[in-house]
Every structure is written in structure tokens, then in C-alpha cells.
Amino acid sequence: MHATSPATVQFRAGLPYNCAALTGAFETLCGGYLHIMDNSETGDGFQCSERFLQVLWNERRFCGELVTLDGRKVEVVAPGTWNVESGPDFRDAALRLDGVLLYGDIEVHRDPFDWYRHGHDRDPAYDKVILHVVWQTPTRQIADMPPCLVISGLLDGPWQRLTEELNAELYPYARRVGPGACALQWALADDGRVVRLLEIAGSIRFEEKVTRMQRAIIATGLGQAVYEGLFEALGYKANREPFRCLAQQVRLAYLQSLGGERAREAALFGGAGLLPDPSVTRLAPVWAERLPAIWDQWWRQGLSPLSLSWRRSGMRPLNSPERRLGAGVALLTRWDWHPDEWLLRTAAAADSPGALLRVLDEALDVHTPWSGFRTFAAGLGRPAAVLGQPRRRDIVANVLLPALCAAARQAATATLERHATEAFRSMASLQCNRQVNEAVHRFLVPPSRARTLLTRACLQQGILSLYRSFCLLLHGNCRICPFTGAGAFAQLSDGN
Numbered sequence: 001m002h003a004t005s006p007a008t009v010q011f012r013a014g015l016p017y018n019c020a021a022l023t024g025a026f027e028t029l030c031g032g033y034l035h036i037m038d039n040s041e042t043g044d045g046f047q048c049s050e051r052f053l054q055v056l057w058n059e060r061r062f063c064g065e066l067v068t069l070d071g072r073k074v075e076v077v078a079p080g081t082w083n084v085e086s087g088p089d090f091r092d093a094a095l096r097l098d099g100v101l102l103y104g105d106i107e108v109h110r111d112p113f114d115w116y117r118h119g120h121d122r123d124p125a126y127d128k129v130i131l132h133v134v135w136q137t138p139t140r141q142i143a144d145m146p147p148c149l150v151i152s153g154l155l156d157g158p159w160q161r162l163t164e165e166l167n168a169e170l171y172p173y174a175r176r177v178g179p180g181a182c183a184l185q186w187a188l189a190d191d192g193r194v195v196r197l198l199e200i201a202g203s204i205r206f207e208e209k210v211t212r213m214q215r216a217i218i219a220t221g222l223g224q225a226v227y228e229g230l231f232e233a234l235g236y237k238a239n240r241e242p243f244r245c246l247a248q249q250v251r252l253a254y255l256q257s258l259g260g261e262r263a264r265e266a267a268l269f270g271g272a273g274l275l276p277d278p279s280v281t282r283l284a285p286v287w288a289e290r291l292p293a294i295w296d297q298w299w300r301q302g303l304s305p306l307s308l309s310w311r312r313s314g315m316r317p318l319n320s321p322e323r324r325l326g327a328g329v330a331l332l333t334r335w336d337w338h339p340d341e342w343l344l345r346t347a348a349a350a351d352s353p354g355a356l357l358r359v360l361d362e363a364l365d366v367h368t369p370w371s372g373f374r375t376f377a378a379g380l381g382r383p384a385a386v387l388g389q390p391r392r393r394d395i396v397a398n399v400l401l402p403a404l405c406a407a408a409r410q411a412a413t414a415t416l417e418r419h420a421t422e423a424f425r426s427m428a429s430l431q432c433n434r435q436v437n438e439a440v441h442r443f444l445v446p447p448s449r450a451r452t453l454l455t456r457a458c459l460q461q462g463i464l465s466l467y468r469s470f471c472l473l474l475h476g477n478c479r480i481c482p483f484t485g486a487g488a489f490a491q492l493s494d495g496n
């Protein structure tokens with residue numbers, strides 16, 4: 001899958017994708033993602049940015065035999081998924097090294113010794129790197145590094161032409177994740193068939209969540225199950241695990257047994273290890289007033305903080321663990337610390353799926369002093385809702401509706417079950433996450449087709465489900481993927 005001219009990208013299976021924007025892209029590239037300049041010092045004629053090298057790897061713009069510095073032949077089965085978060089540059093790549101199939105990560109650098117300079121040799125996040133792709137040939141011996149591939153002499157064209165062919169507008173996604181072998185199938189299926197397939201996949205995903213909730217309800221009861229689900233969702237990506245652990249360790253029954261809001265807030269913030277000692281901490285005025293009483297309650301409980309690893313690096317101040325936990329406390333307070341009773345009461349008062357979605361969203365829209373703060377010491381430049389609408393909608397789709405549906409099944413309440421299921425099916429799209437974007441660029445050509453297809457949460461969940469079930473499970477290796485051979489679209493007759 002390579003660009004055949006500056007204006008046309010010919011995808012595999014002969015599907016033309018005309019990229020008019022490629023013409024004249026060089027200026028954009030130099031001003032944006034790719035910084036390429038002459039550099040006589042390198043002796044290579046030019047020095048390129050790591051981003052450009054990542055693009056080259058993603059596009060597999062190489063020719064001839066790829067051989068690592070230690071003499072092993074490299075065959076790229078799948079270049080991996082461009083990682084936009086911390087860690088190696090590409091995840092879940094598949095390679096053959098001297099014929100041996102390996103799955104793992106890829107790291108890209110200009111200079112091979114950046115591996116040490118960036119501390120990757122001491123960072124467990126890089127333990128799964130199977131290939132180190134570099135531009136410069138090392139000037140001295142290297143050791144304790146994954147197999148190293150120098151690509152400066154392996155490009156499939158002059159670098160000037162390659163820079164012209166790469167279009168910044170298609171990044172960060174369109175070229176980070178290229179179309180898969182099934183893209184033609186998706187392209188040939190009309191919108192109706194695609195929507196039906198996504199609806200089925202999205203409904204199956206919803207069912208899986210309902211089943212998980214049913215198991216949790218049987219194990220711990222509806223209140224604890226909703227509390228855990230809510231806290232997990234509050235952790236979003238980075239802090240999902242510590243939030244889940246907090247809810248499992250500081251149980252709802254314990255919180256309910258405490259007398260008063262402050263004691264409960266103290267148990268959660270203290271248990272989380274997020275409660276600073278007010279006698280030795282410089283606090284913002286609002287917390288200087290409130291925190292001593294919360295600290296006093298925590299001290300009286302005589303407990304120790306849990307050992308939780310909160311992640312803060314690369315995180316927006318709005319998503320700080322303190323703010324998220326403050327939102328959790330505010331919600332539990334609003335629900336009188338009985339999320340099960342609140343949920344069932346609220347749902348019973350809604351007479352249609354649309355009304356159910358409205359009341360659930362309203363119930364998650366809480367106001368707390370945390371609107372203006374990142375931590376007990378640091379404020380935000382501008383106050384902001386602790387739970388914005390996109391996050392509220394995620395919680396409704398992923399926690400509250402599955403919990404309601406599961407509870408309705410337990411109680412054989414058919415109307416409630418139908419309302420919850422239909423509410424999920426009719427919900428408008430959620431915020432796009434990285435995996436949905438990757439799925440879109442793997443399946444849909446052009447990716448902008450997603451705008452007309454992914455108009456509901458159920459359809460987004462459907463594409464995500466297919467992406468996880470096939471692409472991620474198989475490390476993006478289309479050659480062994482049953483999806484193309486299964487004729488998934490052909491099985492969907494008109495009006496099915």
C-alpha cells in the first residue's frame with residue numbers, strides 16, 4: 001500500500017483513494033508534522049524528524065532487503081498501531097526475524113543511542129520492543145538493545161519525493177493506521193448493510209456489559225456494582241485501575257455505616273492517599289476551611305491509605321484524580337450513598353427511553369468546589385464542570401444502562417429492560433476515543449465515511465467491538481484474519 005503519485009493513493013485491492021490534498025502538501029508538512037532540513041553534519045545529506053521516520057515505518061516506504069545490524073532478515077507482517085500515548089512508538093507489530101514470527105512493539109529514533117539517552121533500557125514499558133528502527137548508522141558498538149534496523153539507505157524513493165507524498169492533513173490518524181485487507185468489503189457494502197452489521201456488533205457489546213453487571217450484582221449487590229462501575233469510569237483511561245481498587249477496598253457498605261458526609265469523604269480521599277495533612281500543606285482558601293475537619297475524620301477512622309498508583313503525567317489538569325474523586329463523592333452524596341435505590345427510582349419515573357436518557361444525564365451533572373480546583377493546593381485557570389457532558393454520556397452508556405438492564409432482568413421487569421436497551425440503541429454518538437479512530441481508519445475508505453455511519457453510540461460500540469475482536473486480537477495481521485473470508489456483509493440481506 002504505497003502512494004503511486006503525489007495525488008493518488010492506491011490502496012490494496014485496487015481501491016483508489018484520491019487525495020487532492022496531497023498536492024502541495026510539502027509546505028504544510030514542513031510547517032507542521034515533518035521538519036526536514038539539510039544537515040551536512042550528519043553526512044547523510046539531511047536530518048529528519050522522528051515523526052517523519054514514524055511515517056516511513058507506518059507506510060513501509062522501504063525497498064530491498066531489510067537486515068538488522070546483527071544480520072537478521074526482517075519481514076514486516078504488520079507495522080503495528082501508531083501509539084499516541086507514552087511508551088513505544090508502535091504497538092502490536094508483527095515481524096518475521098530470520099523467518100521467526102514475533103509480536104511486539106517498535107521504537108523509532110534518529111540516533112540509535114537515543115535508546116539509552118531516553119532511558120528505554122531501564123524502562124519496563126519498552127520490554128516488548130522487538131525492533132529498534134533508526135536513521136543513523138551507529139558510530140560505535142551497541143549492546144543491550146533490541147535488534148536494530150538502520151533505514152537511511154532503504155527508502156523506496158528520494159526523500160524529497162517522499163515528503164511530498166505524505167500529507168499532514170491525513171495525520172494523526174489516516175496514516176497512523178492504514179486500511180486493512182477487509183477495507184474493500186466495507187467499501188462495497190452500502191450504508192444500510194454497514195449500519196446493520198455495526199448495530200448487531202454494538203448490541204452484542206452491550207449484552208456483554210449487561211452480563212458482566214449481572215455477575216457483579218449477584219456477587220456484590222446492585223449498589224456496590226454501580227459504585228464500582230462509576231468509579232472505574234471516573235478513572236477514565238489512566239486511573240481506571242486505582243479507582244476500581246478504591247471502590248473494591250472502601251466498600252459501599254462501609255461508607256454507608258459511617259455517620260455523616262465528612263466521614264465518608266474522608267474515607268474515600270484518605271483511602272485513596274489523596275488527602276494532604278492540612279498542618280503541613282499550603283492549601284487554597286476554600287480547602288483551608290474544609291480540609292481540617294475531613295482530616296480529623298480520617299484520623300479518627302484509624303486506617304491507612306491504600307497503596308494505589310495514581311497517574312498524572314501527560315494528563316489534563318481537568319482530569320486530576322482529586323477532581324475525579326471529588327465528582328464521585330458529589331454523586332454518591334446526591335444519591336444519598338445508595339446508588340441502587342437512586343437508579344431504580346429514577347428509571348421508574350422515566351416513561352420512555354428518551355426520558356430515561358435525560359434524567360440520567362441530569363443526575364450526573366453535579367456541582368462541587370472541585371469545579372475550580374485541580375488539587376487541594378492548585379486552582380484551575382477557569383472553573384469547569386467536574387463531569388462534562390461527554391464523560392456523563394460515557395457513564396450512562398457504559399455503566400448505568402447496563403446496570404439497569406441487568407437489574408431489570410434480575411427482577412423480571414420487562415418494561416425497564418426494554419427502556420434501558422432502547423435508550424442505549426438510540427443514544428447519540430459518544431466522544432471518539434483512540435481505538436474508535438483506529439477502527440475507522442482500518443475499515444473505512446475514505447475515513448470520513450464515519451461521519452454518516454457512526455451517528456449513534458451503539459454503532460460506535462459496534463465498530464470498536466469488531467476492531468478489538470479481529471484487529472487487536474490478531475495483532476493487525478490481516479493474513480490470518482477470518483473477517484474477510486466470513487463474508488459478514490453478504491450474510492446481511494436487505495432489511496435484515
Ligand code: SF4
Nearest residue numbers: 180182470471478481
Ligand atoms: S485484521 Fe481482519 S478485521 Fe482487522 S483490518 Fe485486517 S482483515 Fe480487517
